[in-house]
Amino acid sequence: xxxxxxxxxxxxxxxxxxxxxxxxxxxxxxxxxxxxxxxxxxxxxxxxxxxxxxxxxxxxxxxxxxxxxxxxxxxxxxxxxxxxxxxxxxxxxxxxxxxxxxxxxxxxxxxxxxxxxxxxxxxxxxxxxxxxxxxxxxxxxxxxxxxxxxxxxxxxxxxxxxxxxxxxxxxxxxxxxxxxxxxxxxxxxxxxxxxxxxxxxxxxxxxxxxxxxxxxxxxxxxxxxxxxxxxxxxxxxxxxxxxxxxxxxxxxxxxxxxxxxxxxxxxxxxxxxxxxxxxxxxxxxxxxxxxxxxxxxxxxxxxxxxxxxxxxxxxxxxxxxxxxxxxxxxxxxxxxxx
Amino acid sequence: xxxxxxxxxxxxxxxxxxxxxxxxxxxxxxxxxxxxxxxxxxxxxxxxxxxxxxxxxxxxxxxxxxxxxxxxxxxxxxxxxxxxxxxxxxxxxxxxxxxxxxxxxxxxxxxxxxxxxxxxxxxxxxxxxxxxxxxxxxxxxxxxxxxxxxxxxxxxxxxxxxxxxxxxxxxxxxxxxxxxxxxxxxxxxxxxxxxxxxxxxxxxxxxxxxxxxxxxxxxxxxxxxxxxxxxxxxxxxxxxxxxxxxxxxxxxxxxxxxxxxxxxxxxxxxxxxxxxxxxxxxxxxxxxxxxxxxxxxxxxxxxxxxxxxxxxxxxxxxxxxxxxxxxxxxxxxxxxxx
DNA sequence: TTGTAGGCGTTATCAC
DNA sequence: GTGATAACGCCTACAA
Numbered sequence: 241x242x243x244x245x246x247x248x249x250x251x252x253x254x255x256x257x258x259x260x261x262x263x264x265x266x267x268x269x270x271x272x273x274x275x276x277x278x279x280x281x282x283x284x285x286x287x288x289x290x291x292x293x294x295x296x297x298x299x300x301x302x303x304x305x306x307x308x309x310x311x312x313x314x315x316x317x318x319x320x321x322x323x324x325x326x327x328x329x330x331x332x333x334x335x336x337x338x339x340x341x342x343x344x345x346x347x348x349x350x351x352x353x354x355x356x357x358x359x360x361x362x363x364x365x366x367x368x369x370x371x372x373x374x375x376x377x378x379x380x381x382x383x384x385x386x387x388x389x390x391x392x393x394x395x396x397x398x399x400x401x402x403x404x405x406x407x408x409x410x411x412x413x414x415x416x417x418x419x420x421x422x423x424x425x426x427x428x429x430x431x432x433x434x435x436x437x438x439x440x441x442x443x444x445x446x447x448x449x450x451x452x453x454x455x456x457x458x459x460x461x462x463x464x465x466x467x468x469x470x471x472x473x474x475x476x477x478x479x480x481x482x483x484x485x486x487x488x489x490x491x492x493x494x495x496x497x498x499x500x501x502x503x504x505x506x507x508x509x510x511x512x513x514x515x516x517x518x519x520x521x522x523x524x525x526x527x528x529x530x531x532x533x534x535x536x537x538x539x540x541x542x543x544x545x546x547x548x549x550x551x552x553x554x555x556x557x558x559x560x561x562x563x564x565x566x567x568x569x570x571x572x573x574x575x576x577x578x
Numbered sequence: 579x580x581x582x583x584x585x586x587x588x589x590x591x592x593x594x595x596x597x598x599x600x601x602x603x604x605x606x607x608x609x610x611x612x613x614x615x616x617x618x619x620x621x622x623x624x625x626x627x628x629x630x631x632x633x634x635x636x637x638x639x640x641x642x643x644x645x646x647x648x649x650x651x652x653x654x655x656x657x658x659x660x661x662x663x664x665x666x667x668x669x670x671x672x673x674x675x676x677x678x679x680x681x682x683x684x685x686x687x688x689x690x691x692x693x694x695x696x697x698x699x700x701x702x703x704x705x706x707x708x709x710x711x712x713x714x715x716x717x718x719x720x721x722x723x724x725x726x727x728x729x730x731x732x733x734x735x736x737x738x739x740x741x742x743x744x745x746x747x748x749x750x751x752x753x754x755x756x757x758x759x760x761x762x763x764x765x766x767x768x769x770x771x772x773x774x775x776x777x778x779x780x781x782x783x784x785x786x787x788x789x790x791x792x793x794x795x796x797x798x799x800x801x802x803x804x805x806x807x808x809x810x811x812x813x814x815x816x817x818x819x820x821x822x823x824x825x826x827x828x829x830x831x832x833x834x835x836x837x838x839x840x841x842x843x844x845x846x847x848x849x850x851x852x853x854x855x856x857x858x859x860x861x862x863x864x865x866x867x868x869x870x871x872x873x874x875x876x877x878x879x880x881x882x883x884x885x886x887x888x889x890x891x892x893x894x895x896x897x898x899x900x901x902x903x904x905x906x907x908x909x910x911x912x913x914x915x916x
Numbered sequence: 917t918t919g920t921a922g923g924c925g926t927t928a929t930c931a932c
Numbered sequence: 933g934t935g936a937t938a939a940c941g942c943c944t945a946c947a948a
Contacts, residue, residue: 294941295630311655334673338659602927630925634942921947926939932935
């Protein structure tokens with residue numbers, strides 16, 4: 241069964257394809273009478289314009305690609321969801337690029353731009369090297385989320401990692417902790433380094449020793465937090481508090497503590513980062529630095545879309561603030577109920 | 579800067595576009611010498627074939643659309659992730675269609691098929707009415723996951739909802755419970771009805787009364803489980819056990835119990851459905867019926883792709899079995915440690 | 917306001 | 933093995 245084309249519609253209502261086309265692109269330019277005729281023919285033939293042809297003609301796809309480390313993490317899936325909503329409302333489709341945290345996959349996805357498969361890319365927490373990214377992003381619309389693009393003009397949206405990590409650490413210090421551990425993500429990632437620096441800075445600024453054995457490299461995932469906490473808590477001099485660079489690691493640490501019979505927050509206070517869904521549900525509920533996920537998503541998408549349309553962007557680089565959310569895992573309530 | 583086309587490559591190596599094209603589609607048919615020339619020119623010009631043109635010419639996109647109620651739920655995001663992996667390995671791209679559980683959105687996404695934006699659709703847990711779906715699925719490749727397409731020939735992959743719900747309920751009965759509650763999803767969805775029926779069947783088959791006030795309609799989400807449990811547990815005759823049709827609702831119920839000082843599983847045993855990530859992490863860890871997510875994803879994708887390629891499918895309808903995963907929330911360990 | 921016709925960049929079918 | 937050339941279905945000057 242051959243596909244119904246504009247030609248068929250045109251023939252049916254004895255008008256030219258140009259007129260039919262105009263009904264879609266600029267209905268005002270068609271006389272009401274003919275417009276009706278066209279609508280009727282479209283209806284009768286159950287015609288739908290072929291997006292492929294339109295795309296080729298206009299050399300654009302009206303779709304964007306979201307490159308994302310791992311949609312299983314609710315932090316990412318939340319952002320993805322928000323991006324899709326904004327994009328959809330602007331008539332853009334979202335192609336999914338889950339990289340499973342692999343730089344190679346990331347690179348492969350970036351080449352979709354060269355193949356004209358998508359009009360632009362939102363790159364979340366990139367893992368591949370900056371040159372690779374710059375090569376593509378120099379020629380096509382790319383917005384990076386969660387990482388500053390150093391010495392390049394790629395637009396980005398990030399949160400205040402250094403500052404927030406500092407805030408989290410100082411929260412623990414205020415609660416009286418002196419021996420505080422920090423779990424970072426892979427230090428190959430700038431985000432991880434920023435958060436670690438914020439921790440170290442806060443410690444030193446408050447005249448506290450940073451015990452190197454308590455500053456550990458994880459990978460943002462649950463298992464690494466679990467393993468690290470297990471090790472630290474069974475050591476000779478366990479810390480009394482933990483600043484984790486992700487909620488997943490923080491929750492892993494909670495589980496580790498429970499396994500060892502260490503009470504949270506009484507014996508071991510924990511603060512996370514991200515505010516994933518599980519943070520409010522786990523036991524005890526996790527105190528955390530909430531990232532402005534909605535804003536991150538909305539702004540980056542809006543930036544990308546105006547970039548695609550060639551509009552001058554309102555802003556190229558945005559730094560958003562995180563928010564400390566106090567729940568149970570840090571012992572604030574304990575202290576303040578006394 | 580004009581885009582580099584095949585013509586440019588052809589000119590550069592003094593060959594025809596046909597030959598250049600063949601280097602991509604059928605390299606064997608080009609003499610090794612010319613093949614080299616073409617590769618070199620491609621390299622020098624940094625040429626990438628334009629997918630739009632290719633798509634139009636071949637009238638296919640090599641991409642599929644996954645229509646999904648809510649990617650924030652790790653059950654769905656897990657499946658999505660698995661689908662994407664299988665699709666990617668077969669050279670297919672995945673377009674994301676998060677419907678936020680809205681039938682209208684679902685319908686809109688289905689029309690991507692008519693617009694030739696995608697070659698096929700995997701429809702997860704559809705919410706719109708069967709006629710609507712049938713209209714499109716009759717003409718284009720569609721595979722449904724999680725719902726049987728009654729009296730239509732749309733291929734589908736489901737799990738054994740009735741049976742599994744029965745298994746879950748009988749597990750509770752074996753543990754000695756008599757007054758058991760059931761939380762279903764929206765009863766407008768077949769999945770919900772199946773699971774509810776399985777519960778009722780198991781109760782009656784074991785000679786137990788089904789107290790209507792304990793058979794409650796939720797919506798699969800956390801909040802509904804929380805609210806329903808709160809109500810039931812504060813009633814005059816609270817149940818001693820709960821069979822929930824989703825892990826989210828089950829975890830909501832755990833939280834509700836904790837809020838009321840009801841111990842899980844000692845005073846209130848709970849079993850969930852799905853085996854989302856949080857199930858193994860929450861406190862107490864949730865006993866649940868694990869759906870074969872990986873299989874669901876793999877099979878549906880393979881079915882869709884062979885459907886798209888016009889191959890005769892190995893199978894049109896697949897029913898997979900769930901697996902009972904015993905953790906802490908149902909009290910099995912309690913009983914068996916005695 | 918409407919119609920004609922030339923692309924958009926590729927692939928596939930012919931001849932050679 | 934290679935090269936012209938006609939589609940694929942739509943959009944948009946330009947002409948009428």
